Amino acid sequence: MNTQRQIFLIVVLLFISVAGCAAYTAIDLPIRAERQADFFEAESIERGALLYANNCRTCHGIRGEGGVGLTLNKAAFRNQEPLALSQNQDLIRRTLICGRAGTLMPAWLDSNGGSLTANQIEHLVRLLTAPLEGETFDANGNPTNHGWLAAVEFAHNLNHESSASVTGDTLPLIAAAHGIGANDVEGAILIAELNGLTYAVDGSGNFYLPYSGDDEALMLNPAADNIATGLLPGQTLRLPEGAAYRVSAGDTLGSIAERHGITPSQIRSLNPLLLSIVGDIADDTPLTGERKLLLPDGTMYTAQAGDTLVSIAEAHDIPVLALAEDNELAEDAAIAEGTELALRDGTGYIVQFGDTVLSIASAHGLSESTVRSLNELGAGEEVSTEVWIALPPINAYVVAGADLAQVASGFGNVTAASLGEANGLAAD
Structure with missing residues (x-):
């Protein structure tokens, strides 16, 4: 139990x-x-x-x-x-x-x-x-x-x-910006040899200036002339004969002249076509870096597929309202393909990616020869979006470095001031 x-x-x-x-x-x-x-x-x-x-x-x-x-x-x-x-x-x-x-x-x-x-x-x-x-x-x-x-x-x-590698001019960059050589490496070699710089090209075809000494202090000494260490800001270089310069947005005649050891008047004298396009600008007037072609007075533009009044005005560097008023259109009017629009005398055309002399001439009711003659384009020469200016012989191109603002621009969370504070440097 x-x-x-x-x-x-x-x-x-x-x-x-x-x-x-x-x-x-x-x-x-x-x-x-x-x-x-x-x-x-x-x-x-x-x-x-x-x-x-x-x-x-x-x-x-x-x-x-x-x-x-x-x-x-x-x-x-x-x-x-x-x-x-x-x-x-x-x-x-x-x-x-x-x-x-x-x-x-x-x-x-x-x-x-x-x-x-x-x-x-x-x-x-x-x-x-x-x-x-x-x-x-x-x-x-x-x-x-x-x-x-x-x-x-x-x-x-x-x-x-974190750290950032601070760079400025390199010989390949200088060559590319001045149209030197068939490519940037060939151009860099031409500049190096002209200036007596020791250089090397690795197995992958990359150009560089090697350090050939064993004294790191010498490597950082701008006065040292017996070693090749890369380029130092403020160093001057001779450029080969015939070098031109590719204009970047924000450049001025004054800044280009100072960088190349020449005067703005020398640039003006060698580039009359540029001055006829941009006008009588001051030495400190920023350039857009956009290639603009001259058009004869009385030119008409024929709208292409996808064109709008805004895109046509921007391509010709004129206000939308002015283009609309000249053609008795509303500012927001739709533009059909084939519509002919009058352009004011003195209007130019900003070259767009993919343009050719023929396409520009056809859209404006002009002959290729007219466009070439007005813009000093040789037979068979095509247009690009780049603006190049002629230079006199350059014997003192000044190598540029990067300032803190340029370094900071590569980061979304860094300013010149914060970089300066972290590295004990002035922001400017």
């Missing part, structure tokens, strides 16, 4: 234990699952923050505020409405996997040539779509979340450990 009672008691206790465990599991498992999901989400966002700081901050800013790249820390991405959240995550995921054609955004998935795994991309997706958190603010007092705070902290730590 005692044995039967013991067995019965054991069964009852076992039943109670099993029932208790089942009840505990039924009650606690959803809570623990929710906590585990929250932990996983928070951990994933923090990993996304580290990945962002390592891979994205230079273009999109340390806070996602944008820079070279688009703004990523924005309300639209934080929308937690299920359909909007799903669409945003799909958009970001596809962009990271495949990149964006026609932009600087590359594909990041490792199987597409990038450096991130699919799981790492998911961490970034979660960071960019994480909602704001109550009572969480950034250094500027703006609402944010712990993911972006972590991204900023990681970025600051990485900035202190």
Whole structure:
């Protein structure tokens, strides 16, 4: 009897234990699952923050505020409405996997040539779509979340450990900018030999100036003339006869002259066609770097497929309103292919990518010979978008370095002031 009672008691206790465990599991498992999901989400966002700081901050800013790249820390991405959240995550995921054609955004998935795994991309997706958190603010007092705070902290730590290689002129760059040689390496060799510089070309065809000494102090000494160390800012070079100069946007006659050890008047005397196009400009007037052709007075333009009043005005460097008024059109009028538009006397044409002398002449109702004659183009010579100016013999081209603003421009989260502070230099 005692044995039967013991067995019965054991069964009852076992039943109670099993029932208790089942009840505990039924009650606690959803809570623990929710906590585990929250932990996983928070951990994933923090990993996304580290990945962002390592891979994205230079273009999109340390806070996602944008820079070279688009703004990523924005309300639209934080929308937690299920359909909007799903669409945003799909958009970001596809962009990271495949990149964006026609932009600087590359594909990041490792199987597409990038450096991130699919799981790492998911961490970034979660960071960019994480909602704001109550009572969480950034250094500027703006609402944010712990993911972006972590991204900023990681970025600051990485900035202190990062370095930038500061470069300026190289002989291949100088050769390319002056049309020297059949290619930049051949041009670099011509400049090096003209200036008595020791040079080398490696097995891949890359040109460089080797350091041939064993004294590192000499390598940094501008007065040292017995070794080849690369170019130093302020160093002067002779350029081969016949060198020209490719104008960049922002150049002025004064800056070009100073860089080449000549005077603006020498540039003017050798480039009358340029002056007839840009006019009687001051030495410090910025040039656009756009190739512009002269057109005869009374020229008509025939609209091409895809043309708009705005695109036609921009291509001829005239105000849209002026073009519309001259042709009795509304400023927002649609332009059909084949429409003829009158151009004011003195109007020129800015060469577009893919243009030829024939296509420009045909669109303006002119003969090729007329366009060539007005713009001093030889028989068979084609046009390009580049502006080249003739130079006198150059005996003192001044090698340029890079200032802090130019170095900082390559990073989305760095300024000349912050670089100067980190390196004990003045921002200017």
